[in-house]
Amino acid sequence: MSGSNPFSGKRILVVDDEPRMIKFVQVNLELDGFEVIAAGNGLQALDRVRTKLPDLVVMDVMMPEMDGFEALKQLRQVSDVPVIMLTVKDEEDDKHQAFSAGADDYLTKPFSPRELSDRIKAVLRRVSSGSVIPDAEVLTVDERLQIDFATHEVIVEGERLSLRPTEWRLLYHLVQNANWVMTSEALLQKVWGVEYKEDVQLLRLYIAYLRSKIEEDTRKPRYIVTEWSVGYRFVMPSD
Known part of the structure; x- marks a missing residue:
C-alpha cells in the first residue's frame, strides 16, 4: 500500500500547546501514512526541526x-522546511503576518482531518515540483532587472x-508566459x-511580495502588471 502513496513515511512536525489537538492531528495523519512527531511550543519546535529534520x-x-x-x-x-500555520482567527491581518513571516499555508480552526491532510499533500507537491524547474542562464529583463534561474534570485x-520558494515559483510562471x-486561477493552480x-487573496499577497522586491514603484509596477478582473502579466521589453 505504501508504494501507491507518495506521501507515506513523510515526517510531519505538529506544534501545539494542547495535547488533545496534537493527538487528534497525529492519529489522523498516521492513518494517512504520515510519520508524526510533536512539540508543545515554539522553542521545542525549533529544536525538533534541527534534530528530527521533518518534511513539513x-x-x-x-x-x-x-x-x-x-x-x-x-x-x-535556519531552514526552508514548509510550514502550515494553524489559528482560530480567519482574519486578513493574521494571514498577512503568517505569509510575511514565511508560512507556506494557513488553516483556520476548526478544520477537518481531510482538509489538513489535503493541505499538507498540496504543499509537499509544490515543494517537490519546485526542484524540476530547469536551470538556465541569467535572464536580463532590462537594465535594472535580471533573473537568475540557477540560484532562484533576482538581481x-x-x-x-x-x-x-513560493515567490520564485510565482515569478517563474509569470516569466515563462x-x-x-x-x-x-491559472496562477493559483500552477x-x-x-x-x-x-484563493485570490493569497495570490494578491504574493504578487505584493514580489513587487516589493523587484519594482521601483509598487504603486506603478512596470514588470508585474495587473489585468483587472482577469489576472497578471509579466512585461518583457521587446528589444
Whole structure:
C-alpha cells in the first residue's frame, strides 16, 4: 500500500500547546501514512526541526513562551522546511503576518482531518515540483532587472535578492508566459495547486511580495502588471 502513496513515511512536525489537538492531528495523519512527531511550543519546535529534520511543520499560532509567528521567523533564519500555520482567527491581518513571516499555508480552526491532510499533500507537491524547474542562464529583463534561474534570485540594480520558494515559483510562471495574461486561477493552480484555485487573496499577497522586491514603484509596477478582473502579466521589453 505504501508504494501507491507518495506521501507515506513523510515526517510531519505538529506544534501545539494542547495535547488533545496534537493527538487528534497525529492519529489522523498516521492513518494517512504520515510519520508524526510533536512539540508543545515554539522553542521545542525549533529544536525538533534541527534534530528530527521533518518534511513539513504544522504549527499553531497561539502558544506560550514563543508564539507561532515568532517561532516561524526564527525558523526561517535556519531552514526552508514548509510550514502550515494553524489559528482560530480567519482574519486578513493574521494571514498577512503568517505569509510575511514565511508560512507556506494557513488553516483556520476548526478544520477537518481531510482538509489538513489535503493541505499538507498540496504543499509537499509544490515543494517537490519546485526542484524540476530547469536551470538556465541569467535572464536580463532590462537594465535594472535580471533573473537568475540557477540560484532562484533576482538581481535588482546590481543587488542580488533571494526569493522564497513560493515567490520564485510565482515569478517563474509569470516569466515563462511573459507578455501574456495569466488568469488568477491559472496562477493559483500552477503555483499552489488545484485546491487553491479560488484563493485570490493569497495570490494578491504574493504578487505584493514580489513587487516589493523587484519594482521601483509598487504603486506603478512596470514588470508585474495587473489585468483587472482577469489576472497578471509579466512585461518583457521587446528589444
